[in-house]
Amino acid sequence: MDKFEQLLSKWLLPIAAKLEENPQLAAVRRGMMTLVPVTLVGSIPTIFSQLPNIPGMPQWFVDATTFLGQVTQPMNFATMGCLALYVAAFVGYYYSQQRKVWDIGAIVTSICAFIIMATLYDPETGATITSYYGGTGIFTALVFGLISVEILHIFRNKLHFTINLGDGVPTPILRSFENLWPILFSILILIVFKYGVESVTGVAMVQLVEKLFSPLTASVNTLGGMLLILFIQQLLWWFGIHGYAVMAPIWMAVAFANVDINAAIVAGESTEAVRVLTPNFMWDMAGTTGSGICGALCILMLLSKSKRFKSIGRLSIIPEFFGIGESVLFGLPVILNPIMFIPWLLSTPIAAAIGWIAIESGFMSPFVLVGPYIPLPFGAWIACMDWKYLIVWAAIIAVSVLLYYPFFKIAEKRALESEGSKTKDTRTLEDIEFDF
């Protein structure tokens, strides 16, 4: 085991570290995570539009929910219909923190760059077409959000193209003058770039980006691609690295775009195949109760004979309902524990496979919105509006308990042995003498 551990840490960990520290990926990760309030607002009209379909409801209920659906409909375009616009703003903001440029200036630049790239024009009337402002434009938002702020950063911090009004000028005015030229140059460079590329290829930039990312989108949307991502995620966790944070940028943009596609399918506007991979699929099926289905371990700990395990189980149970498994992860521990290596690696991929089969076979509905962050399993239940999710969820937990059980028993036996023999360091912090 030690040899194997050393081998892995030699090649895997440096790559993971690079991914985790990479400023662009960090901005993408944070920007995507910030979408939750936006999607929450956007889920309201989707819920109302689904309620009239519940069988056996009285006519007044159907009328009332249909009416509410119509009233709240504009909320949908303002959020889900412009999802990529928010992504551009958030990524621009978080990247400005990494590059230490003015946040407002960065947001202005990234939103402007995105709209330039993602707006199409009707060739006859010249009217603007905003169909790429939604989920399908997310990759364009990520790419040009980052590039535009990077150019801003180069002009502002590297080339110092700034106007300094000196002291005695109010800070907001000072700031905007400092960033005036960098913002303008960033946008001008991008618009020339857009014109050049589109003249040569004859394809709109936003569609070009969509094509460029289609291999990634296609592979993440397969069971194999997703299992590979989750497998690496688990491996990283085992080493004490936040595997979710490292791997999330790879699938998140695709997952958010997929919600849009599923919603269109349910609304009857699209005949595409249902997409399994969505944020709630990753949070509440593949990673429910925390990466590695920590909730299963938490249940085993609650039932354990070991006093230490039992108390960790009690401490962890509430966070588990919010999908946070760290106290189990570090309490058992799973981290760097050879006994837990195999079940830990398999747990999340197995859960994902169960969820994949359940959705792909049509047993349960796909996720059509991004569920609110409320104690599980209710957020995901709202996100798919199908009670059968609860069955699949229970199955995932049950299978995970069975998977962990034999390995957990070994860990428990060791814990009981060490609880019996107290050869631990018995000093406390009060015994430290400060003679240095």
Add this chain to the structure above:
Amino acid sequence: MKILLVCYGGLSTSMLVNRMKKAVEESPNLKDRGIVIEAWGKEEYYEKLDDTRVIMLGPQVSMLKDEVRRVALDKGYDVPVVVIDKDHYGAMEAVPVLLAAFDAIKAHKKQG
């Protein structure tokens, strides 16, 4: 006096740091001694060495031990570099990690 933890800049070590800070705060012996505990990624720690008395590495970066010791020496910090025990790190046990930190400082001082 600073205890500097170094890892991959991940989120896990910051949990340990929070527990160590809490343990220091709750100990009458330690709380008023100006003990600072920080965690930094392996790309940043060398800028944060001021007042450092001991550097502790997360077990996942144990192979950096010699490099970190050399970098710290170059910056004028002749401080011990220790790897946090795998089990203590795994279970996020603050007290044994703190004990190990002070043991290392004492042992280093004895060596001269």
